[in-house]
Amino acid sequence: MTDNKAARPRTNPAREPSHAAASAAAPPTVGFVSLGCPKALVDSERIITRLRAEGYALSPDYAGADVVVVNTCGFLDSAKQESLDAIGEALAENGRVIVTGCMGVEQDRIRAVHPGVLAVTGPHQYEQVVAAVHEAVPPLHDPFLDLVPPEGLHLTPRHYAYLKISEGCNNRCSFCIIPSIRGDLASRPAGDVMREAERLVAAGVKELLVISQDTSAYGVDLKYAASPWNGAPLKARFLDLTRALGSLGAWVRLHYVYPYPHVDDVIPLMAEGHVLPYLDIPFQHASPSVLKAMRRPAAQERTLERIGRWRDICPDLAIRSTFIVGFPGETEDDFTQLLDWLGAARLNRVGCFKYEPVEGAPANAIDGVVPDEVKEERWHRFMAAQQEISRSLLAERVGREIDVIVDEVDEEGAMARSVWDAPEIDGSVFLNGCSDVKAGEIVRARVLHADEYDLWGELVRKG
Numbered sequence: 331m332t333d334n335k336a337a338r339p340r341t342n343p344a345r346e347p348s349h350a351a352a353s354a355a356a357p358p359t360v361g362f363v364s365l366g367c368p369k370a371l372v373d374s375e376r377i378i379t380r381l382r383a384e385g386y387a388l389s390p391d392y393a394g395a396d397v398v399v400v401n402t403c404g405f406l407d408s409a410k411q412e413s414l415d416a417i418g419e420a421l422a423e424n425g426r427v428i429v430t431g432c433m434g435v436e437q438d439r440i441r442a443v444h445p446g447v448l449a450v451t452g453p454h455q456y457e458q459v460v461a462a463v464h465e466a467v468p469p470l471h472d473p474f475l476d477l478v479p480p481e482g483l484h485l486t487p488r489h490y491a492y493l494k495i496s497e498g499c500n501n502r503c504s505f506c507i508i509p510s511i512r513g514d515l516a517s518r519p520a521g522d523v524m525r526e527a528e529r530l531v532a533a534g535v536k537e538l539l540v541i542s543q544d545t546s547a548y549g550v551d552l553k554y555a556a557s558p559w560n561g562a563p564l565k566a567r568f569l570d571l572t573r574a575l576g577s578l579g580a581w582v583r584l585h586y587v588y589p590y591p592h593v594d595d596v597i598p599l600m601a602e603g604h605v606l607p608y609l610d611i612p613f614q615h616a617s618p619s620v621l622k623a624m625r626r627p628a629a630q631e632r633t634l635e636r637i638g639r640w641r642d643i644c645p646d647l648a649i650r651s652t653f654i655v656g657f658p659g660e661t662e663d664d665f666t667q668l669l670d671w672l673g674a675a676r677l678n679r680v681g682c683f684k685y686e687p688v689e690g691a692p693a694n695a696i697d698g699v700v701p702d703e704v705k706e707e708r709w710h711r712f713m714a715a716q717q718e719i720s721r722s723l724l725a726e727r728v729g730r731e732i733d734v735i736v737d738e739v740d741e742e743g744a745m746a747r748s749v750w751d752a753p754e755i756d757g758s759v760f761l762n763g764c765s766d767v768k769a770g771e772i773v774r775a776r777v778l779h780a781d782e783y784d785l786w787g788e789l790v791r792k793g
């Protein structure tokens with residue numbers, strides 16, 4: 331699910347394939363601004379891949395672009411405002427702007443603020459975006475197909491990539507308008523997902539980040555139909571796909587999973603090291619009445635018991651989650667239940683957001699608006715409680731030898747991540763003084779020190 335991370339803006343210089351060659355004639359250039367969640371990022375990657383295949387060059391700045399595409403986020407009102415601001419900036423800096431993405435469904439609102447945009451398209455409307463680019467800046471006659479690597483173009487660093495296994499969502503959480511924007515669940519055939527994953531791994535990707543709106547629902551819409559992969563049928567089933575992905579030799583990290591009973595089946599794969607011992611589960615709350623008002627999936631599951639059983643099978647399992655405080659109707663008693671639950675669950679990584687009404691969401695009609703100062707106060711109490719949990723869990727890692735993947739290296743050392751940390755949203759493992767490693771390398775490190783977010787360690791060995 332998209333949840334609150336969708337509000338996080340991100341603007342990425344597109345990563346060019348290393349073997350890209352300069353063309354004789356100057357190709358038309360496109361600037362790209364990608365806002366929102368990893369799912370929107372994958373949409374951006376698909377659009378860029380297609381444009382690059384047609385011979386367009388990518389510009390890292392506004393000045394060098396013939397046209398700028400802004401992929402917007404429309405999840406929260408604050409995200410919409412950031413999208414409008416980004417469109418305004420692109421118009422001011424470049425003047426020729428095409429808008430796409432989740433906020434594209436609100437064409438009138440965009441045009442009311444920015445009448446000068448060339449075109450507005452919605453999420454997943456790849457053909458329309460590309461057609462709008464053609465209209466604005468025609469492609470050169472000969473497409474430079476050889477400039478595009480088989481794995482496509484990605485906005486992430488070379489060593490990790492998001493792998494989107496489905497679009498849309500069958501849930502109807504009362505605070506969310508994603509299903510009305512992106513539609514019902516539409517899973518990709520398992521063979522299709524696996525071929526993309528294989529291409530990524532062959533291109534040097536070391537970590538696959540599996541995403542969707544509801545990863546545990548994968549394949550429900552396809553009735554789990556099998557599709558060919560590697561000379562055999564592979565079912566579009568969460569467990570089967572996870573196992574197949576785990577066979578590729580890369581780290582596999584599962585995001586946006588709900589605690590349904592069938593998720594139990596993947597925990598042994600984590601315990602055996604086939605996929606990372608990591609689950610990103612957006613719980614959002616723990617009070618039954620708030621979860622009911624939120625209409626959350628798997629709200630009836632006994633999550634504490636389930637988490638306890640998972641940890642019995644895989645003691646190293648890290649769980650990350652997001653929560654909302656101040657949802658309409660949330661009482662002090664509901665909030666206390668949430669804090670108690672948090673203390674019992676001892677989740678490894680947690681994000682917390684103050685409830686923000688989303689235009690068009692059913693939750694707006696729920697009575698009991700929580701005043702801003704109460705939201706603020708609950709947010710601080712929540713974060714203080716989680717910080718203590720996180721500090722104590724990370725302290726338990728001190729002294730251990732762990733595998734880490736290197737994200738960045740400079741003259742002062744390396745910034746890496748453990749199997750328990752996803753890029754961008756979780757913590758880091760700092761290897762001070764260790765500059766003799768490369769981004770994407772997986773090395774062994776000994777943990778020397780911890781705070782409430784990050785670890786510090788020393789290199790034990792490479793490879």
Ligand code: SF4
Pocket residue numbers: 331332333499500501502503506507508509543544627
């Ligand atoms: S409806 Fe619920 S599960 Fe689906 S995308 Fe929205 S918040 Fe996520």
